Amino acid sequence: MAGTEYAAGAVLSVALAKLYTTRWCPYCVRARMLLSDLGVEFDEIDVGAQPELRREMMDLSGRHTVPQIWIGDQHIGGFDDMNALHRAGQLVPLIESTGAATKPNH
Numbered sequence: 463m464a465g466t467e468y469a470a471g472a473v474l475s476v477a478l479a480k481l482y483t484t485r486w487c488p489y490c491v492r493a494r495m496l497l498s499d500l501g502v503e504f505d506e507i508d509v510g511a512q513p514e515l516r517r518e519m520m521d522l523s524g525r526h527t528v529p530q531i532w533i534g535d536q537h538i539g540g541f542d543d544m545n546a547l548h549r550a551g552q553l554v555p556l557i558e559s560t561g562a563a564t565k566p567n568h
Contacts, residue, residue, distance in 0.1 A: 478560055479504035480532040482519040486510070489541040490529045496541075496548065502557060534560035 479502050483490035497504050509516040509528060516526075523530040523537055531538050533556050538544055547553040 478534050479557075480507065481505070482507045482509050482515070482523075482528055482530040484508060484510035484528050487528050493529045493531060493541040493544060496544065500554065500557065533557055 479497055481490070481493055481497075481504055483493070483506055485508060494504075494506070507515055507519070509519055519528075519530050520526050523539075525540070527540060529541055531540065531544050533553075536556070538547060538556070544553060547556065
């Protein structure tokens with residue numbers, strides 16, 4: 463699996479992440495790209511054509527916009543929220559705290 467190398471020389475291999483998205487949303491595309499670049503596996507729930515899934519997302523998050531992102535059981539918000547965590551150096555530790563293993567980057 464591809465990933466981003468960090469100063470410690472490790473790549474995140476697996477974390478439980480969940481995204482509520484739509485196919486046409488540019489922020490959803492960016493969220494998928496960032497998690498993929500970090501080597502994080504995620505479940506994606508497309509709410510675009512299924513109002514019951516959008517309602518589920520709204521009930522869980524209290525928000526109506528996509529994407530809505532969870533790392534483990536923690537709702538972190540949308541792409542801007544996730545990107546702010548990443549820029550502050552807090553996203554990788556959050557992912558690792560879910561029990562994600564790291565492996566050396568070869």
